[in-house]
Amino acid sequence: MGCSGSVPARSSGQSGGLNNLENAGSSDAKNLRVKLVLLGDSGVGKSCIVLRFVRGQFDPTSKVTVGASFLSQTIALQDSTTVKFEIWDTAGQERYAALAPLYYRGAAVAVVVYDITSPDSFNKAQYWVKELQKHGSPDIVMALVGNKADLHEKREVPAQDGIEYAEKNGMFFIETSAKTADNINQLFEEIAKRLPRPSPSS
Amino acid sequence: MDTSSSSSASAAAPSAVTFYDFLDRMRNPASLDLVRSIKSFIVSFSFNNANPENDGKRVQEFFTTMESAIKDHPLWANATIEAIESAMEGLEKYVMTKLFSRTFASTSEDVKIDQEISEKICLLQTFLRPEHLDIPTFLQNEASWLLAEKELQKINALKAPREKVLCIMNCCRIINNLLLNASISENVELGGADDFLPVLIYIIIKANPPQLHSNIKFIQLYRRQAMLVSEAAYYFTNLVSAKTFILDLNAKSLSMEETEFEKSMQAARLANKVTLIEESTTSNGIKTLGEQGHPERHDVTRIEASAMSNDRKSLEEQRRVGPSQRIYGNNTITSGGYGYPFMEAEASRLTTGDVEKLLSVYKDVVRKYTNLCRAVRHVSVPMTVAPIPHFEGNNSSFKQPATKTSASTDSKRGE
Ligand SMILES: Nc1nc2c(ncn2[C@@H]2O[C@H](COP(=O)(O)OP(=O)(O)O)[C@@H](O)[C@H]2O)c(=O)[nH]1
Ligand SMILES: [Mg+2]
Numbered sequence: 001m002g003c004s005g006s007v008p009a010r011s012s013g014q015s016g017g018l019n020n021l022e023n024a025g026s027s028d029a030k031n032l033r034v035k036l037v038l039l040g041d042s043g044v045g046k047s048c049i050v051l052r053f054v055r056g057q058f059d060p061t062s063k064v065t066v067g068a069s070f071l072s073q074t075i076a077l078q079d080s081t082t083v084k085f086e087i088w089d090t091a092g093q094e095r096y097a098a099l100a101p102l103y104y105r106g107a108a109v110a111v112v113v114y115d116i117t118s119p120d121s122f123n124k125a126q127y128w129v130k131e132l133q134k135h136g137s138p139d140i141v142m143a144l145v146g147n148k149a150d151l152h153e154k155r156e157v158p159a160q161d162g163i164e165y166a167e168k169n170g171m172f173f174i175e176t177s178a179k180t181a182d183n184i185n186q187l188f189e190e191i192a193k194r195l196p197r198p199s200p201s202s
Numbered sequence: 203m204d205t206s207s208s209s210s211a212s213a214a215a216p217s218a219v220t221f222y223d224f225l226d227r228m229r230n231p232a233s234l235d236l237v238r239s240i241k242s243f244i245v246s247f248s249f250n251n252a253n254p255e256n257d258g259k260r261v262q263e264f265f266t267t268m269e270s271a272i273k274d275h276p277l278w279a280n281a282t283i284e285a286i287e288s289a290m291e292g293l294e295k296y297v298m299t300k301l302f303s304r305t306f307a308s309t310s311e312d313v314k315i316d317q318e319i320s321e322k323i324c325l326l327q328t329f330l331r332p333e334h335l336d337i338p339t340f341l342q343n344e345a346s347w348l349l350a351e352k353e354l355q356k357i358n359a360l361k362a363p364r365e366k367v368l369c370i371m372n373c374c375r376i377i378n379n380l381l382l383n384a385s386i387s388e389n390v391e392l393g394g395a396d397d398f399l400p401v402l403i404y405i406i407i408k409a410n411p412p413q414l415h416s417n418i419k420f421i422q423l424y425r426r427q428a429m430l431v432s433e434a435a436y437y438f439t440n441l442v443s444a445k446t447f448i449l450d451l452n453a454k455s456l457s458m459e460e461t462e463f464e465k466s467m468q469a470a471r472l473a474n475k476v477t478l479i480e481e482s483t484t485s486n487g488i489k490t491l492g493e494q495g496h497p498e499r500h501d502v503t504r505i506e507a508s509a510m511s512n513d514r515k516s517l518e519e520q521r522r523v524g525p526s527q528r529i530y531g532n533n534t535i536t537s538g539g540y541g542y543p544f545m546e547a548e549a550s551r552l553t554t555g556d557v558e559k560l561l562s563v564y565k566d567v568v569r570k571y572t573n574l575c576r577a578v579r580h581v582s583v584p585m586t587v588a589p590i591p592h593f594e595g596n597n598s599s600f601k602q603p604a605t606k607t608s609a610s611t612d613s614k615r616g617e
Contacts, residue, residue, distance in 0.1 A: 033432075047394040068378055069395040070436040086432055088439075089395035093336070095455050096399060099443040 029198050032083045036191070037104045039128040040113035041121040042092030045147040048178035049113065050087050053188055075185075075192060083192040085109075100128075104136055109191055113145045114162075116175065117154040122146075122161070129169055141194050142171040145187060150177040224292025232277050239268065240293070244300050252308035258423030261297065261305075265426050268293055290426065295362035298424050302361045305424060307416035315415040319449060323410040326451070328473065329466035330407055334456040335400040340388045346380040347401075351409035358412040363425035366417055367434055374437040377401050395440075403444045418442055 027033040038046045054073045069089040076082050090096070090103045104110055110132050114125040125144060132142060144166040146157060159175055166173030172190055176183040228237050243264050247257070272278050272289050281289075298305070307313055332342050353373040357366050377398060385392045411417070418441060421430070430438060453460035544552075544560060552560075 042396050047392060047396075050394075068382075069398045069440075070433050072432070086436075088436055089398075091395040091399040093396060093400075096443075096447065098450070099446060102439050102443045102446065 027198070030081045032081065032192075032195060032197070034083060034085055034108040034195060035088065035106060036085050036109040036111060037088045037090060037107040038111050038113065039090055039100065039104070039125075039132075040092060040145075041115070041118070041124045044092075044113045044115040044118070044121050045176075045178045046089060046092070046111075046113050049111075049145070049147060049176060049184060049187070050089065052178045052181055052184045054087075073188075075188060077189070077192055083195065085188060085191075100131070101135055104132065104140075106137065107140060108137075108195065109141045109143070110136060111143045111145055111187070111191070112171075113147050114157065115148050116146045116157045116159075116162075117148055117151050119156050122157045126165065129165075129171070133169070139196060141191060141196075142169070143187065143191055144169075144171045144173045146173075146175040147178060149175040149182060150179050220288035221292045221295055224289055224296070227277055227289070228296075230277060233275070236268070236271060236275065239271065240297065244297065247301055247304055252304060254305070254308060254312075254419065254423060257305055257308075261301070261424055262427055264297070265290065265294065291364055294364060294424075294426055298363055299361045306361075306420050307413055312416050312419060316413045319414050319445065320410060320412070322448060322451070323407050324474065325467055325470040326407050326448070327410065328470040330404075330456075332404055334458050335404055336457050337397075337400050337404060340384050340390070341380065341397060341401060343380055343384070346376055347405055347408065350374075350376040350380075350405045354405065354409045354411045357417050363421050364429070366421050367425055367430070367438065370437050370441050371434060373405070374398075374402065374440065377405065399440060399444065402440055403447055406441075406444050406448065414445055418445060 038050065040046055050071055054071050070087065071089075072084060072086045074082050074084040088103055088107070090100055110128075112125045112128045112132075114121040129142065129144070132140060136142075144162060146159065146162045162173050162175065172194060174183050174187050174190065176187055178184060227233055228240075247260075269286070269290055272286055272293075278286060278289065307316060332339075350373045353369055353376060357369040360366050360369065381392060381397050381401070384390075406414070418438075421438065447455070453463040456463060544556075544563065547556075
């Protein structure tokens with residue numbers, strides 16, 4: 001159950017393995033390397049979203065990557081550029097909330113996740129957005145994600161609330177289901193499109 | 203290819219072999235200009251007092267300058283990116299080993315924070331259980347935890363920033379394997395950071411790695427910036443985060459009654475004090491380490507203060523044994539049989555009133571024995587990362603013919 005459902009068919013993107021210098025952190029106009037931090041209450045589906053994204057493009061039997069709190073995945077965009085997401089999971093328990101700045105410092109992307117069946121988690125998401133606005137890097141790309149969209153009969157946060165809040169705060173908004181894989185790839189593709197690109201000359 | 207495991211494998215690539223390769227190249231007459239730059243940079247450091255932030259910036263700038271110099275250098279003409287990379291790793295190791303005593307734990311402020319963390323951990327060790335951090339029982343695996351602790355403790359024995367980072371990575375990898383295996387055998391979904399961070403925190407508390415703050419700061423300042431990225435940066439950040447959590451830890455940080463927390467801390471402090479008083483009135487064993495001792499201070503202080511000048515290995519040992527000994531209060535600072543009143547006793551003479559005392563002595567012995575075993579194992583385990591060759595005070599090591607085997611023996615570590 002949960003995120004361990006069937007592997008979705010990929011419409012775009014290809015597996016990574018950019019080159020053997022991945023670790024050196026080279027990032028140029030054609031091949032971006034971005035740090036993405038995940039924020040949100042425990043249980044909203046952060047891990048599942050990432051696993052879905054990472055497994056979707058890879059051999060689902062490659063267990064090594066599964067469950068790690070750090071994962072990376074490269075996607076190819078239409079314009080033949082690639083984006084390598086380095087995904088930083090954060091502990092969602094309340095007692096670690098004060099440590100979050102250590103993780104989102106220097107992040108190019110913050111994905112703030114809530115569960116559409118839990119208004120509490122939506123409140124927490126708003127808390128994270130405010131905190132990022134105050135303390136995150138000013139050009140950080142923020143996405144607001146309403147997850148567990150498959151549980152529509154239990155929905156307690158109307159999609160409209162998410163849309164409006166995101167619009168007001170200049171964020172990208174999407175509802176996803178890590179269970180059915182709905183909108184998971186779109187989430188990362190949309191983020192990739194919004195990333196500021198280094199000028200080709202550099 | 204694009205997984206976390208692959209990037210960590212490449213992070214571990216440059217080994218001792220490439221370091222000797224670097225030294226060899228530096229002995230080549232053609233690299234005289236580089237050698238001069240390196241030496242004059244190292245010498246220039248001795249002119250000023252330690253100033254960590256500034257020193258860090260200078261070293262990083264030097265690395266950048268040297269990278270371009272190496273790229274343009276005839277000795278590296280047509281060299282692969284990997285070859286240049288390994289030369290840079292060699293350079294970092296060489297420079298930071300030379301500058302180590304000048305740059306590591308170089309301010310009294312740092313020494314103080316190291317002490318503060320270490321003392322806090324000593325107190326926590328007396329009562330903290332995995333449940334207090336909501337670590338589920340299926341993740342409580344003593345064997346894995348001990349392995350992870352050992353990896354972490356190696357951090358203080360190494361001088362090259364990269365090798366210190368590798369200790370962190372190894373520790374975190376062991377935790378990750380544990381999480382993965384546990385989730386498979388228990389058939390539960392993985393918790394990611396929700397599971398990882400609490401386990402790391404608990405392992406740090408169990409391990410009480412010496413000079414944690416200084417090690418972190420050293421990596422932050424002196425690991426080449428371009429290399430402290432990706433997975434390494436993530437796990438490093440988790441270590442920083444765990445350290446912060448421990449420093450700030452109060453009654454509200456744990457799944458535990460606040461009054462119980464306060465009581466436990468108080469009891470731990472008291473036990474600490476009792477032992478310290480005993481220490482200052484006893485004149486054997488560990489006591490000799492703290493000749494200049496201040497009775498009101500922890501022995502950790504004295505051990506750490508002398509750590510720079512004395513044989514590190516035996517200090518490590520003392521350090522491992524020290525904290526937990528203190529925690530258990532009475533009769534701990536003893537050698538020989540003096541502290542064990544039943545050594546001469548006969549079974550027929552024992553009374554039921556002796557049971558309590560016997561039991562407590564028994565526990566004390568077992569604890570000491572366990573600690574000793576750990577310390578011995580810790581000392582004798584071969585390093586999984588390359589040991590640091592020993593550079594003696596002068597700068598002549600580039601010129602001398604390679605003495606590869608002797609330079610890498612464990613016994614030569616530390617100056
Ligand atoms: N129905 C449904 N359940 C989900 C979805 N995503 C996650 N879950 C479940 O929610 C629980 C928490 O997910 P997890 O990814 O561990 O949340 P995290 O704490 O934010 O990382 C798990 O039991 C998942 O199976 C989803 O899209 N739909
Ligand atoms: Mg999670």
